[in-house]
Amino acid sequence: MLEIKNLSKRYEGGPLALDDVSFKVPQGEFLAVIGLSGSGKSTLLRCINRLIEPTAGDIIWNNINVTQASDGELRTIRRKIGMVFQHFNLVNRSSVLTNVLSGRLGYVNPAMSFFNKFPQNDIDNAYKEMERVGIAEKAHQRADELSGGQQQRVGIARAMMQKPAIILADEPVASLDPVLAHSIMQHLEKINKEEGVTILCSLHFLDLVHRYADRAIALNDGKLMFDGPPSEIDDDKFREIYGKEAERVG
Amino acid sequence: MNNNKSFKKSLGTGLAIALTLFVFAYAFQVTDVDFGTTRDEVRQTSITRVLRALAHPDIFEYETKELNVEIPFYLPCSESEMTTPDAFPADEPFLKASAYCGEASDAITIEGFNMPTYTTGPVFFITSSGVKKQLDNFQTDADGYFISEIELPNRQPVAEAQAIRATVRTNVGAPKWSDNAIATWDKIIETIFIALLATFIGTLIAIPTSFVAARNLMVENRSPLTSIAFSIIGWIIGVWTGLQAAQRLVALFAPVNENLLLGLGGLILSIGLLYGILRWSMPTEDIEKPSLGIRILSSLGIALFGIATLIFFGASFRTLGATLIEPLGIFGFLGNFIFQIGEIIVMLTPGLIAVVVGAILGNILSKLGQRTSDNMPAGQVRLINIILASLAGAVLFVLLGSVVEWFYQLSNPIKTLYWPAGVGAALGLVLALLSPAKNALPTGMIFYSITRTILNGTRSVEPLVMAIVAVIWVGIGPFAGSLALALHTVAALAKLYSEQVESISAGPIEAVQATGANQLQTIIYAVVPQIIPPYISFTMYRWDINVRMSTIIGFVGGGGIGFLLSQNINLLDYRAASAQMLAIAVVVASMDYISSVIREKYV
Numbered sequence: 088m089l090e091i092k093n094l095s096k097r098y099e100g101g102p103l104a105l106d107d108v109s110f111k112v113p114q115g116e117f118l119a120v121i122g123l124s125g126s127g128k129s130t131l132l133r134c135i136n137r138l139i140e141p142t143a144g145d146i147i148w149n150n151i152n153v154t155q156a157s158d159g160e161l162r163t164i165r166r167k168i169g170m171v172f173q174h175f176n177l178v179n180r181s182s183v184l185t186n187v188l189s190g191r192l193g194y195v196n197p198a199m200s201f202f203n204k205f206p207q208n209d210i211d212n213a214y215k216e217m218e219r220v221g222i223a224e225k226a227h228q229r230a231d232e233l234s235g236g237q238q239q240r241v242g243i244a245r246a247m248m249q250k251p252a253i254i255l256a257d258e259p260v261a262s263l264d265p266v267l268a269h270s271i272m273q274h275l276e277k278i279n280k281e282e283g284v285t286i287l288c289s290l291h292f293l294d295l296v297h298r299y300a301d302r303a304i305a306l307n308d309g310k311l312m313f314d315g316p317p318s319e320i321d322d323d324k325f326r327e328i329y330g331k332e333a334e335r336v337g
Numbered sequence: 338m339n340n341n342k343s344f345k346k347s348l349g350t351g352l353a354i355a356l357t358l359f360v361f362a363y364a365f366q367v368t369d370v371d372f373g374t375t376r377d378e379v380r381q382t383s384i385t386r387v388l389r390a391l392a393h394p395d396i397f398e399y400e401t402k403e404l405n406v407e408i409p410f411y412l413p414c415s416e417s418e419m420t421t422p423d424a425f426p427a428d429e430p431f432l433k434a435s436a437y438c439g440e441a442s443d444a445i446t447i448e449g450f451n452m453p454t455y456t457t458g459p460v461f462f463i464t465s466s467g468v469k470k471q472l473d474n475f476q477t478d479a480d481g482y483f484i485s486e487i488e489l490p491n492r493q494p495v496a497e498a499q500a501i502r503a504t505v506r507t508n509v510g511a512p513k514w515s516d517n518a519i520a521t522w523d524k525i526i527e528t529i530f531i532a533l534l535a536t537f538i539g540t541l542i543a544i545p546t547s548f549v550a551a552r553n554l555m556v557e558n559r560s561p562l563t564s565i566a567f568s569i570i571g572w573i574i575g576v577w578t579g580l581q582a583a584q585r586l587v588a589l590f591a592p593v594n595e596n597l598l599l600g601l602g603g604l605i606l607s608i609g610l611l612y613g614i615l616r617w618s619m620p621t622e623d624i625e626k627p628s629l630g631i632r633i634l635s636s637l638g639i640a641l642f643g644i645a646t647l648i649f650f651g652a653s654f655r656t657l658g659a660t661l662i663e664p665l666g667i668f669g670f671l672g673n674f675i676f677q678i679g680e681i682i683v684m685l686t687p688g689l690i691a692v693v694v695g696a697i698l699g700n701i702l703s704k705l706g707q708r709t710s711d712n713m714p715a716g717q718v719r720l721i722n723i724i725l726a727s728l729a730g731a732v733l734f735v736l737l738g739s740v741v742e743w744f745y746q747l748s749n750p751i752k753t754l755y756w757p758a759g760v761g762a763a764l765g766l767v768l769a770l771l772s773p774a775k776n777a778l779p780t781g782m783i784f785y786s787i788t789r790t791i792l793n794g795t796r797s798v799e800p801l802v803m804a805i806v807a808v809i810w811v812g813i814g815p816f817a818g819s820l821a822l823a824l825h826t827v828a829a830l831a832k833l834y835s836e837q838v839e840s841i842s843a844g845p846i847e848a849v850q851a852t853g854a855n856q857l858q859t860i861i862y863a864v865v866p867q868i869i870p871p872y873i874s875f876t877m878y879r880w881d882i883n884v885r886m887s888t889i890i891g892f893v894g895g896g897g898i899g900f901l902l903s904q905n906i907n908l909l910d911y912r913a914a915s916a917q918m919l920a921i922a923v924v925v926a927s928m929d930y931i932s933s934v935i936r937e938k939y940v
């Protein structure tokens with residue numbers, strides 16, 4: 088169970104990017120986060136693993152207060168939370184295998200990892216994860232030699248190496264074409280259904296939300312505007328979330 | 338209206354031109370521009386001489402053979418015993434004169450036949466006692482013929498025959514390297530190695546420094562005042578204790594210096610124990626965090642055996658190297674290398690021990706401070722902050738005061754002890770009162786600013802000036818030059834590197850952090866791969882600069898070819914200097930080429 092309590096974030100000198108947001112996510116749920124550009128979706132997801140320090144509020148995960156954790160504790164929390172990014176955030180000049188293995192950095196002996204040495208067990212798992220998303224034969228290629236869809240699969244494999252309880256996916260398909268988008272979303276869905284990993288995924292397209300999410304929350308200007316099953320997003324709700332002039336597409 | 342505008346415009350242009358002329362006129366004045374001197378005849382002949390010497394670098398020399406062709410000559414004419422040549426050989430060199438006797442200052446024509454073709458040489462007058470006086474220079478043509486007009490010298494009249502002699506020097510055999518060429522070769526090798534060593538050591542230090550000098554890596558490091566104050570106190574106590582302990586330890590381990598077996602045995606044993614502890618305390622994957630007791634025990638063990646390794650390392654390498662120098666013969670320099678490595682370790686040992694102990698104590702206390710700040714109520718935290726920050730501030734400023742004391746020897750405790758302590762305590766107090774008790778202060782940015790300031794300061798000192806200081810410290814020679822260049826390399830490269838770190842993309846860093854990696858892992862996995870190409874490129878660029886610099890660092894005694902060059906210039910031996918300039922040009926050009934090839938390959 089992940090619980091967000093009265094979370095607020097104010098960037099230095101800016102307005103509130105998150106304004107008193109509270110919600111709960113039961114383990115194993117597929118939660119979509121929707122909202123206009125600039126509404127605070129990325130900020131919310133990054134606050135959960137404290138890539139961004141929240142200004143106020145608490146994040147409680149399995150009775151651990153993430154916001155109060157010390158640096159060392161935070162690292163042990165982070166290693167159970169995988170993250171997938173819109174721009175993949177792979178290390179371009181490293182091999183696909185190294186990128187995937189870097190998902191284990193929170194677990195392995197730091198001294199060994201300085202020399203790029205990982206336990207055999209991890210290497211075997213890395214191949215399994217790459218096979219699951221269909222990029223095993225690319226293991227020794229440089230990450231930037233892969234297409235966008237392939238790179239995002241590397242991103243998913245990296246997150247899965249963490250044996251995560253939660254995956255935070257920040258617009259994982261926004262820079263991919265619709266066909267690839269579905270393939271990536273299906274990988275996430277599979278991970279969600281088969282491994283019981285909680286998924287928090289921000290999305291731009293409502294049809295993807297309807298198709299994959301168990302539940303959706305919507306942000307507008309940092310405020311929580313909606314929390315419920317995607318089917319409840321009717322035209323009125325839609326205007327509330329996206330503004331009066333917005334038109335439904337797709 | 339329009340007219341007025343264009344008038345103003347032309348007035349402005351006119352003024353600008355007048356101003357420019359004025360500036361240039363003044364520049365001519367202050368730089369002593371005087372083109373009149375360039376037409377001066379004396380100066381023209383000397384520049385011609387120098388340029389010609391430069392065009393004949395002293396690189397090769399030949400065995401020479403001297404051919405002397407003589408005719409007897411009487412000065413003045415004596416009737417009685419004059420002999421004049423009557424028959425001339427057909428294919429041997431000989432001289433013919435328009436007269437074979439004469440008075441002082443008479444003009445005489447000398448002709449040479451069958452001489453070596455196209456050569457030059459002097460025509461001498463040889464007195465009866467063998468003294469030579471040069472009368473002219475001749476030049477032979479394709480047939481080995483020359484003609485020369487001479488004026489007889491003004492000499493004491495002598496009755497016997499004297500002589501007129503034409504001398505030709507011819508090179509025989511293959512060219513050999515001249516002494517100057519050999520010396521140049523020695524020094525140019527030295528120069529290249531100065532540059533190599535300075536670049537290598539400079540790069541080694543510049544890489545970690547550049548991470549501290551990169552804003553994007555440091556900006557997130559923050560800690561609360563309690564933790565900072567605790568950690569400052571911990572560091573200072575730790576460094577002090579470390580230095581004391583180091584002295585005792587070095588004395589305790591003194592016997593190791595005498596006994597090579599003891600040293601090597603100790604080295605192997607302590608490395609083994611260190612490795613064992615590392616493996617034991619850090620399993621390949623930690624799922625559960627080890628308990629506090631185990632963590633303390635293992636870090637103590639690591640510190641202990643790390644220090645032991647260091648001491649054994651230094652001592653045994655020194656003895657090993659020293660014993661190897663003799664038996665290795667011409668490879669004795671390998672023994673010396675081992676010895677010097679040992680020497681470096683021995684030199685660094687007390688400092689390293691102090692830093693290790695300081696780091697451990699500073700770290701533990703900083704964690705304690707963090708806990709205090711996290712868990713205690715704000716009021717108490719503030720009280721602790723006030724006490725600790727004043728204390729830490731006082732201690733820091735007393736340290737600064739003792740640096741001032743060392744430089745200026747004021748011998749006045751009021752100025753270098755009490756005042757700094759008071760000011761430091763007051764500053765700490767103000768900081769503790771002003772900043773909210775539990776707020777995290779930007780420690781990373783403080784380190785960043787300090788490092789940047791030091792780097793900027795160091796960079797603005799020319800390597801030549803550094804070399805002068807280094808020469809005073811370690812004596813004239815290539816070591817001084819290497820030190821100076823290495824120091825400048827650190828400053829210059831760390832700046833360039835850190836700018837590269839600041840321009841890398843943040844995405845991968847964020848992603849690696851999100852996996853739970855610590856800061857060092859993040860640097861190795863997300864930062865390093867991104868900066869390898871620019872780092873290689875900048876290192877090659879610096880290597881280039883260092884080669885150039887090392888060629889002139891000898892002018893101030895820093896070793897390398899510059900020393901030879903300046904010496905030859907001072908001796909007015911321009912042919913020798915020319916060889917050195919040529920060597921410099923060749924080396925710089927080839928380094929230029931090599932570095933561009935490497936850069937192209939890896940970037």
Ligand SMILES: Nc1ncnc2c1ncn2[C@@H]1O[C@H](COP(=O)(O)OP(=O)(O)OP(=O)(O)O)[C@@H](O)[C@H]1O
Binds near residue numbers: 098128129
């Ligand atoms: N690093 C930052 N510094 C200052 N303000 C920021 C920063 N990052 C985001 N913001 C501001 O916070 C607000 C929320 O941004 P956020 O990136 O969370 O939106 P988003 O919903 O993810 O948008 P998008 O769909 O475009 O990714 C925006 O107004 C943005 O300008």
Ligand SMILES: [Mg+2]
Binds near residue numbers: 128129130
């Ligand atoms: Mg976003």
